Amino acid sequence: MDKTKKQEQTSTHKIGIYLWIWGLLFVLSFFSYMVDWYQFQGMLRWSLILFFMFLKAGLIMAFFMHLYWERYALVNVLLWPMTAIACFIFLMVAEFEYTVFTRFFYFVVGG
Amino acid sequence: MSDIKIEGYEFKPGFKGMAKDTGSDQTMFKGVHWGKAMMWIFLLSDTFIFSCFLISYMKGRGSTIIDWPNPSEVFGLHVFGVDVPLLLIAIMTFVLITSSGTMALAVKYGYEKNKKMCGWLILATAIGGLTFVGMQAFEWGKLIHEGVRPWENPFGAPQFGSFFFMITGFHGTHVSIGVIFLFIYAYKTFAGHYDEGKRGWFTTMKGDYVEIEILGLYWHFVDLVWVFIFAFFYLW
Numbered sequence: 001m002d003k004t005k006k007q008e009q010t011s012t013h014k015i016g017i018y019l020w021i022w023g024l025l026f027v028l029s030f031f032s033y034m035v036d037w038y039q040f041q042g043m044l045r046w047s048l049i050l051f052f053m054f055l056k057a058g059l060i061m062a063f064f065m066h067l068y069w070e071r072y073a074l075v076n077v078l079l080w081p082m083t084a085i086a087c088f089i090f091l092m093v094a095e096f097e098y099t100v101f102t103r104f105f106y107f108v109v110g111g
Numbered sequence: 112m113s114d115i116k117i118e119g120y121e122f123k124p125g126f127k128g129m130a131k132d133t134g135s136d137q138t139m140f141k142g143v144h145w146g147k148a149m150m151w152i153f154l155l156s157d158t159f160i161f162s163c164f165l166i167s168y169m170k171g172r173g174s175t176i177i178d179w180p181n182p183s184e185v186f187g188l189h190v191f192g193v194d195v196p197l198l199l200i201a202i203m204t205f206v207l208i209t210s211s212g213t214m215a216l217a218v219k220y221g222y223e224k225n226k227k228m229c230g231w232l233i234l235a236t237a238i239g240g241l242t243f244v245g246m247q248a249f250e251w252g253k254l255i256h257e258g259v260r261p262w263e264n265p266f267g268a269p270q271f272g273s274f275f276f277m278i279t280g281f282h283g284t285h286v287s288i289g290v291i292f293l294f295i296y297a298y299k300t301f302a303g304h305y306d307e308g309k310r311g312w313f314t315t316m317k318g319d320y321v322e323i324e325i326l327g328l329y330w331h332f333v334d335l336v337w338v339f340i341f342a343f344f345y346l347w
Contacts, residue, residue, distance in 0.1 A: 018212065072124070
């Protein structure tokens, strides 16, 4: 590439930010393990699991995978398709609720 | 990381920058190495594969009327006379996060053209991945020994085995492939292929430290998938 087209300017970030994220991931993993250790049940368990999961996933994607510093053109191409997954989850929740309902129904009523 | 200037199109944050990039009648991901963009597209498709596995697991677990095996007990270990729930899985999680951290640092040192640090950190990442696969093999062996099969298990709903082997097996395959590439890239780093711009095997692309970042993306993705498997399969 000629010089006018591309000015090489690769940025590196301070080591501190990586160590911070690393430490945070350890702490969050420890917390999610503690959810199981103390045997939280029901809504509290599920919301804590999801909370720590999304926090960890967000930290990994934003800083380890550099999405926080990436161009929005790329970030948006990557993140919008995820809504399709959310739709799929929604559909399949309706599906398994229907399946388990019919199973219970015919166990009680009989074929 | 993609703040290379192309023909006056400087990095502009947010949606304004996105509009400028997409409406520029030029390449859209400015300054993003094509290999990196392709790795991201691959990871996106891989995300869909793992999502389908986890969603089918959700559907299977949600629609069975037999009790699901309690993962806290099934994956518990008996050490020094006490039962510790999920011990092995917790250690595996920490090992994978450690290897993810070393990989992130390897990418950083790669961009600083610090060959030695970069190489050693990639090697450390590879060893972390190898440890993870080893522990997973141990876990599989333990469960198979206890009678868990894809079609039956002594703990509860018979679907448990098939989802377990499918999901962790697919993830383990990803880790194993990653480990192989980590060792290759560690060699290439130490051999200086990225400093002298040596070409790869199947490509005319000149070696560059951006390849370490691309490899890093794959490795962090493997860690990312584990975050979801850990939450949904082991903790839920």
